[in-house]
Amino acid sequence: MYTILEAHDVAPDVRRIRVDAPRVATHHRAGQFVILRVTPDGERIPLTIADSNPDDGSITLYVQAVGRTTKLLNRLETGDVINDIAGPLGRATDIEDYGRAVVVGGGLGIAIAYPVAIALLRAGNGVDAILGARSRTHLFLEDELRSAGADVKPCTDDGSHGRHGFVTDELAAMLDAGAEPGVVFAAGPVVMMKAVADVTRPRGIHTIASLNPIMVDGTGMCGGCRVSVGGRTRFACVDGPEFDAHQVDFGLLQRRNDAYRDFESTRDQQLDALDDCEIAGILAPVHREPQA
Ligand SMILES: Cc1cc2nc3c(=O)[nH]c(=O)nc-3n(C[C@H](O)[C@H](O)[C@H](O)COP(=O)(O)OP(=O)(O)OC[C@H]3O[C@@H](n4cnc5c(N)ncnc54)[C@H](O)[C@@H]3O)c2cc1C
Ligand code: FES
Incomplete structure (x- = not known):
C-alpha cells in the first residue's frame, strides 16, 4: 500500500x-x-x-x-x-550535452515532458519548453518550468494564453527564425507527436517521442505495448517509452490505442452511472479515515 x-x-x-x-x-x-x-x-x-x-x-x-x-x-x-x-x-531518457533542446508537451504530455526538461536543464542544456493546451486553464507546470530556467512558450487552441495555435506552429516558427536545437523531445497525443516529427524530419533535427501505447504487465511479456520503429517491432515498456520519432509508425500506434475504445467507453459509462456511495464502495479498500 x-x-x-x-x-x-x-x-x-x-x-x-x-x-x-x-x-x-x-x-x-x-x-x-x-x-x-x-x-x-x-x-x-x-x-x-x-x-x-x-x-x-x-x-x-x-x-x-x-x-x-x-x-x-x-x-x-x-x-x-x-x-x-x-x-x-522503462528506459531513462538519454540526457546529453545538446547545447540547446526543445521540449514539446501537449495536454497531459506536459507532465511527461516536464522531468525530461528538468534533467536537460540540470545537465547544462538551454531548454525551450513549448507547452500546448486547449485553453489557459488547461495549462499546468508553466511556472515550475520557468522557475527551473526553461524558456517557456505556451500555446492555446483558443488563444487565451500565449500563441493562438498549435505547438507545431510555435516549433516551426522557432526553427524558421534560425533556432538550431540539438534535440527535440515530444510528449502528448499521437497526432501531435507525429506532427512534431513531420516538422523536424525535413530539417534533419534529432527528435524523440515518448510513446503512450496500451500497457498491461510492463515487463515485455504480454505484447500489449507493441510498436513499430524503423520497421522493427519494439516493446515500449522495456525498449522505450522513448523512440526516434522519425522512425515511429504513428498510424499503427493510433490504431492499436483505439482497439478497445468501445469496451473502455462502456466501462467508463458504467462508472459514470454510479452514485457517490457506490464509488465509495469500490474505493473502500484504499480509503483511509483520518487518524483521530
Ligand atoms: C509510458 C506511459 C506513461 C503515461 N503517463 C501518464 C501520466 O503521467 N499521466 C496520465 O494521466 N496518463 C499517462 N499515461 C496514459 C494512461 O496510462 C492512460 O490514460 C490510462 O491507462 C487510461 O486508463 P483508464 O482506465 O482511466 O481509461 P480507459 O477507459 O482504459 O481509456 C481511456 C482512453 O485512454 C487510452 N488508454 C487506455 N489505456 C491506456 C494505456 N495503458 N496507455 C495509454 N493509453 C491508454 C484509451 O485508448 C482510451 O482512449 C501514460 C501512458 C503510458 C504508456
Ligand atoms: S506492457 Fe506488456 S509487453 Fe509491454
Missing part, C-alpha cells in the same frame, strides 16, 4: 498526486514510469513519474481522468492509499 501525501487539481480533470514510494523515488530517472493498481482488483495503468524526492521518499504523478481507473484514482485524497505501484519502469 502506498500512502498519498498530497493531492490537488492543477487543471480541469488533471490532478497532481504525491505518493510515499521510497524505493521508486531512490531509483527513478527522467523518462521512467510506474504501473499501478488503485484497488486490489483494479486494472494496471502506466503513469509517468513526473518528479521524485529520494530524501523524503516521494514520487509525484500527474493524472488526467480519461476513463475508469484514472477517474477512480483522481477521487483519492491525502491519506488514502494506492494498492500497488511497480517501478521505476
Whole structure:
C-alpha cells in the first residue's frame, strides 16, 4: 500500500498526486514510469513519474481522468492509499550535452515532458519548453518550468494564453527564425507527436517521442505495448517509452490505442452511472479515515 501525501487539481480533470514510494523515488530517472493498481482488483495503468524526492521518499504523478481507473484514482485524497505501484519502469531518457533542446508537451504530455526538461536543464542544456493546451486553464507546470530556467512558450487552441495555435506552429516558427536545437523531445497525443516529427524530419533535427501505447504487465511479456520503429517491432515498456520519432509508425500506434475504445467507453459509462456511495464502495479498500 502506498500512502498519498498530497493531492490537488492543477487543471480541469488533471490532478497532481504525491505518493510515499521510497524505493521508486531512490531509483527513478527522467523518462521512467510506474504501473499501478488503485484497488486490489483494479486494472494496471502506466503513469509517468513526473518528479521524485529520494530524501523524503516521494514520487509525484500527474493524472488526467480519461476513463475508469484514472477517474477512480483522481477521487483519492491525502491519506488514502494506492494498492500497488511497480517501478521505476522503462528506459531513462538519454540526457546529453545538446547545447540547446526543445521540449514539446501537449495536454497531459506536459507532465511527461516536464522531468525530461528538468534533467536537460540540470545537465547544462538551454531548454525551450513549448507547452500546448486547449485553453489557459488547461495549462499546468508553466511556472515550475520557468522557475527551473526553461524558456517557456505556451500555446492555446483558443488563444487565451500565449500563441493562438498549435505547438507545431510555435516549433516551426522557432526553427524558421534560425533556432538550431540539438534535440527535440515530444510528449502528448499521437497526432501531435507525429506532427512534431513531420516538422523536424525535413530539417534533419534529432527528435524523440515518448510513446503512450496500451500497457498491461510492463515487463515485455504480454505484447500489449507493441510498436513499430524503423520497421522493427519494439516493446515500449522495456525498449522505450522513448523512440526516434522519425522512425515511429504513428498510424499503427493510433490504431492499436483505439482497439478497445468501445469496451473502455462502456466501462467508463458504467462508472459514470454510479452514485457517490457506490464509488465509495469500490474505493473502500484504499480509503483511509483520518487518524483521530
Ligand atoms: C509510458 C506511459 C506513461 C503515461 N503517463 C501518464 C501520466 O503521467 N499521466 C496520465 O494521466 N496518463 C499517462 N499515461 C496514459 C494512461 O496510462 C492512460 O490514460 C490510462 O491507462 C487510461 O486508463 P483508464 O482506465 O482511466 O481509461 P480507459 O477507459 O482504459 O481509456 C481511456 C482512453 O485512454 C487510452 N488508454 C487506455 N489505456 C491506456 C494505456 N495503458 N496507455 C495509454 N493509453 C491508454 C484509451 O485508448 C482510451 O482512449 C501514460 C501512458 C503510458 C504508456
Ligand atoms: S506492457 Fe506488456 S509487453 Fe509491454
